[in-house]
Amino acid sequence: MAEFFGMGGYGAYVWSAYAVFFVVLLIDALLPQFQRRATLRDIAARLRRESAPSRSAS
C-alpha cells in the first residue's frame, strides 16, 4: 500500500496532479448547479415583487 502511494518516489507529483484534476472538475461540476438555482430564485423573487402590488390593489 505504501509502495502504491509512494509511486516510486514520485508520489507527491503524481497525486498532486490527480488532486488538481479532481478538485478543478468538482468545482466545474458544482458551479452550474449553483448558478441555475440562483437564477431560478432571482426570477421567482422578481415575479413576487411584480405580482405583489397588483394583488393588494385588487
Add this chain to the structure above:
Amino acid sequence: MNPLLLWFHKMGSPPTFYRVAGLWLPWLYALALVAGAAGLYGGLFVAPADYQQGESFRMIYVHVPCAWMGLFGYIFMAANGFIALVWRIKLSETLAMAAAPVGAAFTFITLVSGSLWGKPMWGTWWTWDARLTSELVLLFLYLGVIGLYNAIEDTRQAARAAAFLALIGVVNLPVVHYSVVWWNTLHQAQTVNLMGQSKISGSMLWPLLTMALATHVYFFASVLARARAMLLGLESGKDWVRVLAQGAAPSHPEAAHG
C-alpha cells in the same frame, strides 16, 4: 422537413433543450464517473510502470485526456461560435459560451499536471518551449473569451463578440497540435495515433482511451448543465421560465411557511 432537421429545430428551442438536457444530465454524469473509475483503475493498478519514467508516467492518465479536451473544447466552442455568428441561433451562442469555462478548466489541469511531471522528469516546473507556450496561449484565449463575454452588458451581443474572438483564436490550435513536430521541443512527441499504430502498449493504452471517453462525456455534461443555467437567464421573461421559477420557489411566501 426531414426528421434530422426537425430534431435540430426542436432541440434549438430553449424550453425543449432545457427539458431534454435535464433528462440526459444524470446519465452523462454517471457514465463519466463509471468510465473515469475504470480508466483510473487501469491506469493506477493494471498498467505497468514505464521503463524510462517509472511510476511518474501515471500522470498521463489525467494530463493527456485533459490536453485533448482543451483542444476539443476549443473546436466545439469555435464551431458553435461560427454558427452563432452566421445564423444567429441563440442556442449556439449559449453552447459556445458554456464550453469556454469547461475548456479552460481542462487546459488549466493540463498545464498544472504537466508542470508537476516536468519538475521530476525535466528538472523544471516550466520552460518557454513551443508546446508549453502554445498551451498557455490556449488558456489565455479561453480566459479572453470568458472575459469579453462578461464585459459586455447585452448578453447576446457579448456572445457574438466573444464568438468572433474564439474564431480568431482557432489559428492557435494547429500550433498546439504540431508544435512537437515543427519545433525541437522538450515535450515528447505524440505516442497515441488514431489513424495508425500507437507507440504505447495495450495495457497502458486502454486506460488512457477510457479516460478520454470519460472526459469527453464529462465535457458534454458540463456544457449542457451550463447551457441550461444560461438559458434560464436569457429567457427570464418567457412563460416557460416563469413556470419553472414558480415551481422551484413558491411565489406565495405564506404558502412556503405554511
